[in-house]
Amino acid sequence: MEVTLKVNGEARSASVAPETTLLVLLRTHFNLTGTKLGCDVGDCGACTVIVDGQAVNACLMLAGQADGREVVTIEGLATRDRLHPLQQAFEDHGALQCGFCGPGAILAAKVLLDESPEPTVDEIRDALAGNLCRCTGYTKIIAAVKEAAAVLRTERAERTDRT
Amino acid sequence: MKAFDFVAARDAPHAVALLAEHGPSARLIAGGTDLLADLKFTPDVPRTVVDISRAADLKGIALRDDGLAIGALVTHTEIMRSPVIRGLFPALVDAAHTIGAVQTRNLGTLGGNLVTAVPALDSGPTLIALEAEVTMLGPAGGRRLLLADFFTGPRKTVLKPDELLIEIVIPKKNLGKPTSFQKFGLRKGQALALVNVAASVWLKGEEPRFVEPRIALGAVAPTIIRAPRAEAYLEGRAATPEAMAEAGRIAAGEAKPISDFRASAEYRRELIAVLTRRALEHACALARAGKKR
Numbered sequence: 001m002e003v004t005l006k007v008n009g010e011a012r013s014a015s016v017a018p019e020t021t022l023l024v025l026l027r028t029h030f031n032l033t034g035t036k037l038g039c040d041v042g043d044c045g046a047c048t049v050i051v052d053g054q055a056v057n058a059c060l061m062l063a064g065q066a067d068g069r070e071v072v073t074i075e076g077l078a079t080r081d082r083l084h085p086l087q088q089a090f091e092d093h094g095a096l097q098c099g100f101c102g103p104g105a106i107l108a109a110k111v112l113l114d115e116s117p118e119p120t121v122d123e124i125r126d127a128l129a130g131n132l133c134r135c136t137g138y139t140k141i142i143a144a145v146k147e148a149a150a151v152l153r154t155e156r157a158e159r160t161d162r163t
Numbered sequence: 164m165k166a167f168d169f170v171a172a173r174d175a176p177h178a179v180a181l182l183a184e185h186g187p188s189a190r191l192i193a194g195g196t197d198l199l200a201d202l203k204f205t206p207d208v209p210r211t212v213v214d215i216s217r218a219a220d221l222k223g224i225a226l227r228d229d230g231l232a233i234g235a236l237v238t239h240t241e242i243m244r245s246p247v248i249r250g251l252f253p254a255l256v257d258a259a260h261t262i263g264a265v266q267t268r269n270l271g272t273l274g275g276n277l278v279t280a281v282p283a284l285d286s287g288p289t290l291i292a293l294e295a296e297v298t299m300l301g302p303a304g305g306r307r308l309l310l311a312d313f314f315t316g317p318r319k320t321v322l323k324p325d326e327l328l329i330e331i332v333i334p335k336k337n338l339g340k341p342t343s344f345q346k347f348g349l350r351k352g353q354a355l356a357l358v359n360v361a362a363s364v365w366l367k368g369e370e371p372r373f374v375e376p377r378i379a380l381g382a383v384a385p386t387i388i389r390a391p392r393a394e395a396y397l398e399g400r401a402a403t404p405e406a407m408a409e410a411g412r413i414a415a416g417e418a419k420p421i422s423d424f425r426a427s428a429e430y431r432r433e434l435i436a437v438l439t440r441r442a443l444e445h446a447c448a449l450a451r452a453g454k455k456r
Contacts, residue, residue: 001169018169018212021199041200042267043353054240054269060199061270062192064169065216108265129352130264 003067007032008076014063022066023047023058026073034074034103038132045131048104049073055111057130074103077110085151086110086144095144097135105131109145117153121146164203171214175300175329178215183302185211187324192216193236194270196263197279221274221329224248230335235274235328239286240265242273252333253449254289254342254361261285261346264353274328277313280320283382287314288361289344291379291387293337301326311379314386340365341453343445345438349425356382357426358434360414362442366402366450373397378410378439383418383431390414393439402447411440 004013007030014029023040026032026049038046040059047058050072077084083091086106096102105128112119112127119127124145125138133141170185172178182189190209192198193216202208215221221236224245231251233242239259242248248255262268262276262285276286277297287310295310302325310331313320322328342363348354359381365374376397378390393414400406420431 017166019164019167019202019208021164040203042196042263045264045266048266055266056270057196057266060195060266062169062195062199062212062214064171065192065195065214111265125352127265130266 001064003063005066005068006070008072016063018062018064020063021059022049022051022061022063022071025063025066026058026071032073032075036100036103038100038104043132044101045104045108046101048107048131050107050111053111053114055108055127055130072107072110074107077106084110085155086113086148089144089148089151090141093140093144093147095136095140101131101133101135105133105141109141109148112145113149113152117156118149119145164199165206165208167202167208168211169214170211172218174218174220175215175327178213178218178327179300179302179325181211181213182325182327185213189213189324191327193272193275194238194267196267196271197275215327226338227332228335229332231333231338233273233331233333235277235330236272237274239263239268239271239273239276243268251339252289252293252342254344254363254446255286258285258289258344258346258359258361261344261348261356261359267353273331277310277331278320278322278328280314280316280318280386282317282384282386283356283359284387285344285346285356285359285381287387288359288379288381289342290331290333291389292342292361292363292377293333293340294377296332296334297328298330298332299326300329305329307332311387311389316385337363339453341446341449343442343449345442345445347434347438355425358382358420358431358438360435360438360442362439362446364397364402364443364446364450366447366454371402371447371451372399373402373406374399376410376443378414378442380414380418380435380439383420383435385419388418390417390439392417397443404444407440407443407447408436410443411436411438414439 036046038044042057042060189211221234242259346359393410415435420428
């Protein structure tokens with residue numbers, strides 16, 4: 001079957017078997033391997049991507065269900081000039097060790113910060129409850145999300161000042 | 164995953180037509196959070212998967228003459244964010260919040276959670292304590308019955324292969340009924356309930372007495388069950404801490420919990436008593452707060 005969706009702002013199409021998941025579509029057909037295959041049953045969150053503004057596990061959505069939707073993957077965050085503030089904060093805080101959970105955790109955190117610019121620690125923990133990390137013990141991830149939230153708030157305030 | 168065909172339904176009647184066309188080896192997919200996890204590990208995949216995730220007629224939350232109607236495709240996240248549900252039934256919001264993590268709640272639907280019919284499903288007890296009804300649509304038309312009668316065993320419901328669940332209705336008489344959902348899992352995040360309990364109560368009179376107390380217990384029998392003896396004990400009785408503790412003990416005796424690798428039957432029985440008491444106390448607190456307003 002043919003599917004066409006917007007991935008990181010760009011229209012992409014592929015011809016896939018009906019049982020193809022969004023995860024396989026992204027990794028195998030679009031070569032976007034930043035989205036990770038972990039448990040493949042929706043427990044670990046390594047395959048988290050943003051679909052129409054919501055964090056979802058790409059392993060639990062069929063490509064046909066993603067047809068016509070807007071998807072953001074980890075490859076869509078950094079620009080040529082710089083990392084996204086969440087990526088920068090994860091790096092600065094050592095919120096990644098092996099890094100496998102990073103793309104999913106960063107995208108789950110991005111949805112949180114898009115909706116709630118100044119989240120409490122409890123809100124951060126709740127938003128990241130579906131992203132398992134076996135390296136960091138989460139402390140550094142939470143610190144990184146808090147810092148990125150502050151950076152994004154400052155940037156937003158500066159943008160508002162300028163206009 | 165083994166190969167299957169994929170067809171998308173425009174709306175509920177179209178889904179019924181597609182189920183009829185593709186026969187009993189077709190399966191519905193909504194959020195996919197249960198179905199796809201299953202299909203990856205089972206040898207017998209359906210020949211056709213009918214996608215209903217775009218059926219707009221199954222997505223509404225509406226106050227109607229017969230009560231609060233929640234479309235089968237409403238996601239757990241949408242329940243948590245609905246102003247109507249937050250106002251009338253915070254317990255439904257609490258229950259939705261305990262389901263999986265945000266990724267699961269964004270895709271997973273209320274109808275999908277119910278049709279899995281696993282004894283520990285978290286959306287069920289609150290709805291059963293509120294005497295919710297479910298509507299199904301099939302080739303012969305619709306039928307409606309109590310959610311409590313929808314489940315027939317672990318992973319079994321009355322749903323026929325050519326039918327789909329289309330909505331859940333909380334009857335008008337229970338709109339705003341003070342209700343509490345309590346769950347005990349082994350972790351805070353993404354944990355299956357060892358026991359989950361919901362209680363709904365009206366309090367009447369100067370020295371408040373229970374009117375129509377309803378208690379639903381999950382994960383402690385082949386299906387979610389009501390606790391009729393505990394309910395009968397409370398009916399008309401003064402809402403005291405002692406009465407609520409006794410109702411918890413009675414409810415524990417009405418369940419048939421099993422021992423497994425998560426917990427022993429004895430432990431689950433203790434949990435039923437504690438969670439039932441807590442659910443009653445919380446529902447009573449809501450009732451008293453509501454009266455003061």
